[in-house]
Amino acid sequence: MEIKSIVLRHVKMDLLHPFTTSVGTEYDKDFILVEVKSKSGLSGWGESVSIIEPIYNEETVKTNWHMMNDFLIPLLLKEPIQHPDDVSERFKPIRGNYNAKAALEGAIWDLYAREMNLPLSKALGGTKDKIEVGVSVGIQESEAKMLQNIEGYLTEGYKRIKVKIKPGWDLHILEAIRKEFPDIPLMADANCAYSLDDIEHMQQLDQFNLTMIEQPLACDDIIDHAKLQAELKTPICLDESIHTAEDARKAIELGSCKIINLKIGRVGGLTESKKIHDLCVKNNIPMWCGGMLEAGIGRAHNIAITSLANFTLPGDTAPSSHYWKHDIISPEVEMKDGWIFVPNEPGIGFEPSLSKIDDVTLYSKTYRR
Ligand code: MG
Secondary structure (H helix, E strand, O other): OEEEEEEEEEEEEEEEEEEEEEEEEEEEEEEEEEEEEEOOOOEEEEOOOOOOOOOOOOOOHHHHHHHHHHHHHHHHHHHHOOOOOHHHHHHOOOOOOOOOOHHHHHHHHHHHHOOOOHHHHHHOOOOEEEEEEEEOOOOOOOOHHHHHHHHHHHHHHHEEEEEEOOOEEEOOHHHHHHHHHHOOOOOEEOOOOOOOOHHHHHHHHHHHHHOOOEEEOOOOOHHHHHHHHHHOOEEEEEOOOOHHHHHHHHHHHHOOOOOOEEEEOOOOHHHHHHHHHHHHHOOOOOOEEOOOOOOHHHHHHHHHHHOOOOOOOOEOOOHHHHHOOOOOEOOOOOEEEOOOOOOOOOOOOOOOOOOEEEEEEEEEEEEOO
């Protein structure tokens, strides 16, 4: 692949509905879009999942821009890339900053797949032609509102319901959901809101027959999660704690989790995602793809990785209309009866809509080789 230029765009889009977790509420989303143009005339696209504040991880839109501008793009433009797997090697001297790395690497993967005339899903080794879709329900203003929303999502066809929990919004809300919907696939995501002092409290979650409890303890922990898992019947799923295949290996060896939520941005890209997938296959750890309120380009990458065989649980890759009035791709991501079809077109399989992207772009910068 001969890269001709790279365009960064800082874009801002309004969310259709505010989204609240144990760490805060988001009303709109600033993020960075990456377009890598090759001498062949094709473009590959990537999207960074970082937001304005460092509340999910330590990265932000500004740190992404700084890392890409000052370090990562100069490394990419230094010499030609033979294969997208080379990108993570090239980025190795730069520590951390996984969201920034993943956005650039994702654009290279898309470009590679387009140049090979292959769907990105196939280029990654994906085998599924459709993926199961779950929905993530943020913390609501009332229990009644929560139940009403869940009812609506079940009618739309979502295959599982995930609710965000935090101390004070947990047992009573799960009890109310189970009373109304005794048999639905249900899970809870704590986004690190508890500590080992809460073991007895967490044990009460076992009565609700949850598919899993996601990231109950600290974002940098795998040791205490092993202690908690030993005391819980409900499987623990790790999200924030897993940044690399090595993290996943250690968590699996320690017994810190029985399920892994993969986010491409959190682990630095699709090459590392494949490594984590293959490690989980070897260790019988089921996976699913998490969400970071992505717009269409990030969402398309999530669909592609979810087509790999070990993504056996419904992910958070809801359709475009769940988040946005107008998405920035054509066609938009659509769901039918709780399924999203994996596109057969080359690359991410959705065309970025340049006019819609222009409408939401605050500023951009072009880097030439
Ligand atoms: Mg999570």
